Amino acid sequence: xxxxxxxxxxxxxxxxxxxxxxxxxxxxxxxxxxxxxxxxxxxxxxxxxxxxxxxxxxxxxxxxxxxxxxxxxxxxxxxxxxxxxxxxxxxxxxxxxxxxxxxxxxxxxxxxxxxxxxxxxxxxxxxxxxxxxxxxxxxxxxxxxxxxxxxxxxxxxxxxxxxxxxxxxxxxxxxxxxxxxxxxxxxxxxxxxxxxxxxxxxxxxxxxxxxxxxxxxxxxxxxxxxxxxxxxxxxxxxxxxxxxxxxxxxxxxxxxxxxxxxxxxxxxxxxxxxxxxxxxxxxxxxxxxxxxxxxxxxxxxx
Amino acid sequence: xxxxxxxxxxxxxxxxxxxxxxxxxxxxxxxxxxxxxxxxxxxxxxxxxxxxxxxxxxxxxxxxxxxxxxxxxxxxxxxxxxxxxxxxxxxxxxxxxxxxxxxxxx
Numbered sequence: 001x002x003x004x005x006x007x008x009x010x011x012x013x014x015x016x017x018x019x020x021x022x023x024x025x026x027x028x029x030x031x032x033x034x035x036x037x038x039x040x041x042x043x044x045x046x047x048x049x050x051x052x053x054x055x056x057x058x059x060x061x062x063x064x065x066x067x068x069x070x071x072x073x074x075x076x077x078x079x080x081x082x083x084x085x086x087x088x089x090x091x092x093x094x095x096x097x098x099x100x101x102x103x104x105x106x107x108x109x110x111x112x113x114x115x116x117x118x119x120x121x122x123x124x125x126x127x128x129x130x131x132x133x134x135x136x137x138x139x140x141x142x143x144x145x146x147x148x149x150x151x152x153x154x155x156x157x158x159x160x161x162x163x164x165x166x167x168x169x170x171x172x173x174x175x176x177x178x179x180x181x182x183x184x185x186x187x188x189x190x191x192x193x194x195x196x197x198x199x200x201x202x203x204x205x206x207x208x209x210x211x212x213x214x215x216x217x218x219x220x221x222x223x224x225x226x227x228x229x230x231x232x233x234x235x236x237x238x239x240x241x242x243x244x245x246x247x248x249x250x251x252x253x254x255x256x257x258x259x260x261x262x263x264x265x266x267x268x269x270x271x272x273x274x275x276x277x278x279x280x281x282x283x284x285x286x287x288x289x290x291x292x293x294x295x296x297x298x299x300x301x302x
Numbered sequence: 303x304x305x306x307x308x309x310x311x312x313x314x315x316x317x318x319x320x321x322x323x324x325x326x327x328x329x330x331x332x333x334x335x336x337x338x339x340x341x342x343x344x345x346x347x348x349x350x351x352x353x354x355x356x357x358x359x360x361x362x363x364x365x366x367x368x369x370x371x372x373x374x375x376x377x378x379x380x381x382x383x384x385x386x387x388x389x390x391x392x393x394x395x396x397x398x399x400x401x402x403x404x405x406x407x408x
Contacts, residue, residue, distance in 0.1 A: 025373040026327055026350055032372060033328040034346070049347035057351040065358045127313060127355070 001041045002031055005051065012055035014194045015062055023058060056195075063195045064129040066188035067137045070181075071120035074141040077181045078113035081148045084174055088155065088167065101154040107247075108290060109147035115204050115298055116140040121211045132200040134192040136299035141185045143298060149178035204300045205233040236291075236301030244287035248280030255279050312352050314390035315342070317361060317383050324378035326367065327353060353377055361386050 006024050013020050027048065034044035048054075085106055119137050123129045129137065152174035159168030212220040232239040256276055295301040319325075319333040331349055334342050356362040361383035367374040379387070 022375070023350065026375050027347065029326065029372055029374045030328045030331075030346065030350075033326075047346050049345035053345070054347040054351075057348055058354070061351045061355045061358075065355070127310070 001045065002028065005031070005045050005048075009051040009054060012051050013058060014055075014191070015058060019058075019062070027054075059191070059194050060128060060131060063131070063134055063192040066191045067129050067134050068120070068124055070141050070185045070188040071116060071124070071137060073181045073184055074113070074116045074144050075120050077148060077177055078109070078117060078144060080177060081109060081113070081151075081174065084170055085151075088170070098154045098158045102151050102158075104286065104290075105147045105151040105154065107286075108294070109144055109151060111290070112140050112143040112147060112294075112298060115207070115300070116144050118204065118207045118211055121215070122207050130200075131192075131195045131197040133202070133299075134189075134195065134197065136200060138185055138189040138192060139297050139299065142182065142189070143294065145178050145182035145185055149175055149182060152178055199302075200299065201302070202299075203234060203236065203302065204298070205239065209233070236295060239300075240288060240291040240295070244284040244291070245280075247287045248282075248284035251283040252276035252280040311394075312344075312349075313356055313361075314387065314394070316349065316352055316356060317379055317387040317390070320362065320377055320379050321384065321387055324376050326374050326376050330377065356383070 006028060009027060010020060010024055013023065015023070031041075031044045031048055034047060035041060039047070116137070119133070119140060123133070123137070152171045154171070156168055156171030156175055159165065159171050209220065212223070232242065253276075256272055291300065315334060316330060319330055319337060325333065327350055328346075330353070331346055334349075353362065353364070357364055357377070361380060362377050363380050364375050364377045367376045
């Protein structure tokens, strides 16, 4: 009877072999101890619980801890990526085609990485990651690793083509790291698939608010006193327009102050303004396009 | 008491019953039952996912008992677990004082 019960539990479990062996050994020990204390086999098995229910609890725990670990690896990858991109920015500019890939890929990685980072902060010390957020977490991690992988590949190709060995080696190392994290995320996400989950109703701003409440409660209480129309939670397209405008203005400002060599003189103001408007518009359209393509995937909009 | 009522408190309860001395899963459950006067009577298998979670979080460590007649996993609280337990006790005191104050005034 005990063996049949353990066989059923084993059949229900979708966990690595080592974890399965440990769970079954502990279950056997517990049930036999229970019988030694005076229960019948049937009573001991009933008290231990229904195998399907127990397996589901283990799946939730495993999915939760796997999500946290995968997120930690992604955050580490983003940090390495940030350092690498900062160093690469001091070198010569990329060829145009590769430059576009790096430019868009790096921004996508930055946004997806920031979302992965916020979710990691939110859930890293919670008892359990809610099952309806596992998909959001894994998708942000996967997109981050993918975008970093694409940028790393472009830098590797660029380094080889332009005879810049340091860039090629850096790109190769980053590509290997992004691939390793991507594979890790993929195998961990498979554990989440056996956990039943309702459709999530929180978006990324809910994550930001939760993190703010935990790490900067005074700041958040000040933020919550702002007018209601500034609350962009669950208003994804309004949030997108604000974010796209900010990105456009930031890029136009950066171009005017850094790339164009400082504030324009009086004779060039009109030309500089036009350049700023064009750059800001292109960036804003690119952000909106990326939001349309990846917003739902990343859990920014539902 | 319904098992759902323990949700959110099970981790602290497990740390508390293991704080005095290490134990295997069945003994943990027996201690929980004894110390609660039988009030905490949850599906027994459900403590194992919680024990694994606490170990994963570094609050417990475990090892196979040497010389046991069957394979037996022994759990003990780590230093991090003791700190977490101390924090949980403080939080619970604050929470229960507040609830008592509200209920007493009703």
